[in-house]
Amino acid sequence: MLYAGIAWDAGGYEIEVVDGAGRSVAPRARFGADRVTELATYIKGWDREQPVVVVESTNGILDGRLMAAGLTVFRADAHLLPPRPRFGSVPAGVVARAARRTPGALARLERSRGTQTGRESELAGWIASTTAEVAASTAAGLLVSHGARDRKEIALTFDDGPQPGNTERILDVLESYGVPATFFCVGMNARAHPDILARMREQGHGFGNHTWSHPFLPELTRPQLAEQIERTQEAVAEASGGPAPTLFRPPYGARTPEVLGWLAETGLTTTLWDVVPDDWSMPGADTVARIVLDQARPGSVVLLHDGGGDRSQTVGALPVVIEGLLARGYRFTLVEEMTPRAGVAAATGQPAA
Known part of the structure; x- marks a missing residue:
């Protein structure tokens, strides 16, 4: 062997x-x-x-x-x-x-279960342990799962890229509809494919930090987590030719009270979601589109993926999702525009970042 x-x-x-x-x-x-x-x-x-x-x-x-x-x-x-x-x-x-x-x-590992194969219960336990902390962080403007429920706005987000082929096809679809999205980039991939991040910037998309190597955050020490975040901040800023992200998304949504406390000290807004079609598990493009359209509400943040594997189903679902939401009168926006930081900026006339 x-x-x-x-x-x-x-x-x-x-x-x-x-x-x-x-x-x-x-x-x-x-x-x-x-x-x-x-x-x-x-x-x-x-x-x-x-x-x-x-x-x-x-x-x-x-x-x-x-x-x-x-x-x-x-x-x-x-x-x-x-x-x-x-x-x-x-x-x-x-x-x-x-x-x-x-x-x-x-x-x-199984493609339909991902890197967390066999650890789903542990992951669910970590997440369940943070209910109070998520509520407190949301109230303090340190965490966002969705935007205002009285606005027919939707934020499309894509995790784990950039990945050549997948990301570029997604960018093609977004460009054809004139729709902005927020890309939560893995630092290793951002450093390897600066041309794709440059195109994202040119098309008006937003960026978030998704760590350097996509680890289970509860297993990291505080210095290890800081290193993952700081290096990704640098890589995204350098590759995109713009400022460093103001948003952070934990891989798998994995978190503990201790991890959320560490993240609160970074100055970044922890970003979760409220629409999750699990497109990474390859359930079929029709299923991905149906789940998004069924779960979407005013202010929703939709979790999709452009990296980490075969994302052809996500590409196939995207036009159906966009056309379905446009037909319902939604407009697409960046996650940054949904954060408390954006609300303060609008009230004061100052830039959000």
Whole structure:
């Protein structure tokens, strides 16, 4: 049995393949975040046997793309690994050898369940534990799940990109209708594809921070979370040629009271949603469109995805969603325009950011 451990750092991904005895069977290979297709091809190209692919839980943006390429991917959780550095994962060889030692403890990921496969109850528990904190943060203007309910406005949001192909097709659709959207970008992807962020800026879209590597936030230390956010702020600003985002969205919506307390100190507005068609799980374009149209209300924030895997169904659903909402008299706006910050700016005549 061969085990391919994948690590991430500021420059992209590292992969190391070990055999059943834990010996490295090839030199470590590196791939930038713009070379994920090549990474998948490298793994699939092994003549001897296809390795078991293993990521760890702070590497939450890669597995969907590897599974879309036909690979089987497992997740090694934190208790199987040594402590992580302040930024980046443990080395690829460490991930591979931990998988070799405890193969039965790995979680086999499913495309319809995503990186959190097997952890759905834990994730739900984290989220449920923050009901009071979410209400308090919303009242304090630190968190937004939707805009004013007395305005027929809708904010479309897209997470996990930019991803070539997916994001560009979504931008094409938005441009054809003259509709703005807010893109919550993963820092690693933003750094790898500045041309796509430049196009977003030119078309008048908004930006949010979605961390560098899409980790489970409750597993991070405070310095690790700060590093994820700060590096993504820099990457989005540099790639887009504009200011750093004022919005932050936690991957998976994962949060605890402690994490929300840390986020409140960043100066960013934590952004959740109230319309969620789970388009990432590939339920079908018709289903995605129907759920959005059924759940949409004045002030809704719609959660969609342009990165992290095959998003052809999202692209297919988007015209139906836009035309359906326009027919009901809705106008599209940016999330920033729904925040308390925007309301204060409107009242004072000052810019929102």
